[in-house]
Amino acid sequence: MMKKSEINNYLHQLSKREELYKNNPATENLDDYADFDVYTNHAGQRVFKYTFEKHLQKAIESNTYISTHLHASPLLVFKHNRYAYTPLHSHDFIEINYVYSGQAHITINDTTLILETGDLCILDTDVIHRISNTSESDILVNILIKKEYFSSNMLNRLASNNIIAEFAVRSISETHSHDQYIIFTPEDGEILQDAISGLLVYYLDPVSYSIDAINAYMIIIFSELLKSYTQKKSLEYRSSNQQYIGDILQYIEKNYATCSLTDVATHFNFNASYLSRYLKKQTGTTFVKMIQDIRLNHACALLKNSTYSIEEICQQVGYRNLTFFYKKFTTTFQCTPKSYRGTHKNITDD
Template sequence: MFTNLFLLLEMRTNSMNKYELREKLTTLSPTEQACKTNVNISGEYDFPYFNYVLDSQNRQIYTYTFERHLQKSLKRTPHIARYLEKLPLLIFKHARFSFTPFHVHDFVEMTYVYKGTINMIINDHQVTLQQGYVCILDTDVSHKILDTSEDDILINFLMNKKYFSNKMLSRLGSNNIISRFAVESISETHDHNQYIIFNTNNSELLMDAVEGLLSNYFDSTYYSVDTIDAYMIIIFSELIKAHQNEKSIEYQKSNHMYIIDILQYIENNYSTCTLESLANKFGYNPSYLSRYIKKSTGQTFIELIQELRLNQACFMLKNSTVSIEYIIQTVGYKNVAFFYKKFNALFGMSPKEYRDS
């Protein structure tokens, strides 16, 4: 399927070579130099000009739009304007030292760590992306990039939903993580809080594809929409391979899928599970996770735990002869009086009466 596409990596053209590209990426731009001396500058984003809402923690969450990024790119690179308007894909280097507020997009974003280490907060979960890692974010994922240094180079791929056309999806195939993510990202019925982090094991082929893509993208003489698309297919194919090799380290699914994993974990660990341990397991802030569980199930975390523990206690009372004290300890209660109080409130009788009934 990808045979002809991989031939692109062996093509010899007069476009920007790798050494020129690497020099371009590593040299501080005027924007980066300004950000380095003024930590309040936001580089590419001009976030004060975007709309924002306040979240439950009273933080400003900005909405970055593809159209505004496009207009800025048209001014910055007028020599490829005729191509940018045809291709719903924008690519640029994240401005190092730039302040980035919490934000969401109206487009799908793919970030590639070209060099160094990038720390991000995604849905209240801090993640660390090493060189070669890729993160794909859906439209409603709240996130921000933390402080970066001169050694940290991040490439951003901004994909308008139109980018995932039937033609692109057919070239990707239907039964893989990228195509499923793309289909859900353009759906009007799915939640859009999903993201995926890929550990590509610093794939040389992926690096070659990204460098080949950037060399063509930044060189107007040889800019070709078909070439850009072909390189993107190669990049996606490498991510699919990484996922199939179980190097995809994190996949946050949409809500209706992800809550099943959480409930399964609670059910398997009800006797020892705490909100803090659950939050740590799934990478959530405890307060956020508590609200998420309540919204998804109609019950609080404590109510779910109590129900599971008490139901197991009932099962053991009816199907074993072990002491009530042993049952209390086994299902996870440390306070005997509290257990009796909850048991009576739920079943209207004492544990002994329940066993004898």
């Protein structure tokens, strides 16, 4: 099986098509786009309409050794051809462009964005754009994702049981829908690059469990994007002397077992009543409900993954009354903590 250490060589090695483009820089190779419909935009420019299914068909034809794997895949992963002409186009899928090395110049609605090594751009459906010719040092990885996979699979899984992730996911979704693209610049680029490399390993050299591995790497990728997004927003708010809601949620998540509304308000120099209204407006839930959800979700994790007694778990997550804990847990999950542990336990007793 291919190793992560081999991905760097694979990406930098010139493919036959890249050699063709390099030796014939004026070639537009419009034959590559003959299968796609074309329309004229308001500026009179020709725009190709890419579809996931036709890209899938092309990928299967050119990669017969992974064709079985591709048929079942909700995403396509490939290296963007260097030196290649890319016409104006839109598509019916979500597109991720990750700059593995060098630069990428992406023109979106007449605005040219310059992405540097480690940057990642997510483009929504129906966005008219093109990528300028790249040089030999410019390595761009493209990930094409069916919209339902992006919205229902990735985002919902990331947002489950975590108020910070849930808020960030909702914010990203709203920004993505409004602005049609988002650029991420993670502070720790090594984690994201490692995840992209792992994704390529299982995609290019598939085994029986490749789909599970690919899904796992996609979760890591989106987790890094969530972290990058919240850090960027926090800095933006601080620079304008405002308090970012994500920082407040992170504080609550960290101190959920002991903090009160007054504690949080004091920490951030807010009036408690104002903070209560602010949290409700930003998250759609009350402080009390938020704390309860966090405590119960942590209780679920401990029931599944520890040998602590239910009484100990009750204390750890911040409840002082065992009867009250049982009542809230049973109302929320329609079963007792003991029944939940019996159904979901991931470890065995010694």
